[in-house]
Amino acid sequence: MPRTDAPRVGVLALQGDVREHVRALLAVGAHAVEVRRASDLDGVDGLVLPGGESTTIGRLLRVFDLLEPLRGAIVDGLPVFGSCAGMILLARDVLDGRPDQPLLGGLDVVVRRNAFGRQVDSFEAELDLAGVAGGPVRAVFIRAPWVEKVGDEVEVLGRVGDRTVAVRQDNVLATAFHPELTGDTRMHELFVDIVESAKPWKKTVEGMGRDR
Numbered sequence: 001m002p003r004t005d006a007p008r009v010g011v012l013a014l015q016g017d018v019r020e021h022v023r024a025l026l027a028v029g030a031h032a033v034e035v036r037r038a039s040d041l042d043g044v045d046g047l048v049l050p051g052g053e054s055t056t057i058g059r060l061l062r063v064f065d066l067l068e069p070l071r072g073a074i075v076d077g078l079p080v081f082g083s084c085a086g087m088i089l090l091a092r093d094v095l096d097g098r099p100d101q102p103l104l105g106g107l108d109v110v111v112r113r114n115a116f117g118r119q120v121d122s123f124e125a126e127l128d129l130a131g132v133a134g135g136p137v138r139a140v141f142i143r144a145p146w147v148e149k150v151g152d153e154v155e156v157l158g159r160v161g162d163r164t165v166a167v168r169q170d171n172v173l174a175t176a177f178h179p180e181l182t183g184d185t186r187m188h189e190l191f192v193d194i195v196e197s198a199k200p201w202k203k204t205v206e207g208m209g210r211d212r
């Protein structure tokens with residue numbers, strides 16, 4: 001069981017590999033909360049956008065009236081971690097997307113959807129990632145996007161060849177691959193650290209914040 005004061009991290013649960021993210025979050029000691037409607041965001045300290053299909057997730061965000069509440073929460077500084085389809089949703093623009101595909105934004109990047117090829121072109125790679133200690137991370141790419149342009153505020157955390165596949169901008173983290181599928185929970189640990197340092201009570205209650 002997570003500690004009572006452990007961060008509550010939502011997982012957008014409309015489509016995609018929700019269970020795998022929930023499992024990884026529990027493994028790193030966070031509370032995991034499935035988010036299907038705007039009211040599920042109450043009391044959530046951070047949010048994961050899972051891998052899946054960004055066009056489907058986008059359509060369901062519209063159906064469930066989540067698009068504007070989520071855009072607002074991200075603008076207000078809610079920490080978010082997107083993997084694969086989640087990275088696409090966080091981009092400011094998408095190349096090779098569907099024309100009507102809605103994005104949430106939050107990351108000043110342009111991504112190319114399905115950039116590494118089709119389903120049969122899925123692959124794995126060992127990646128050294130900035131901010132992740134303990135050796136390379138095994139990264140699973142499934143019809144993955146890559147980041148084609150990054151804004152000045154965006155930190156590149158990792159590349160495959162010369163293609164950017166992991167980025168961070170303040171409290172927003174995104175990977176073109178699926179850390180939730182490998183059992184290596186270091187990306188989730190990094191995200192939960194971001195969530196813990198962003199927790200409002202830590203900033204506002206003087207002297208009560210923990211050291212990390």
Ligand code: GLN
Nearest residue numbers: 051052053054084085143
């Ligand atoms: N190609 C998918 C999309 O456009 C992403 C694939 C994934 O999340 N594994 O959303």
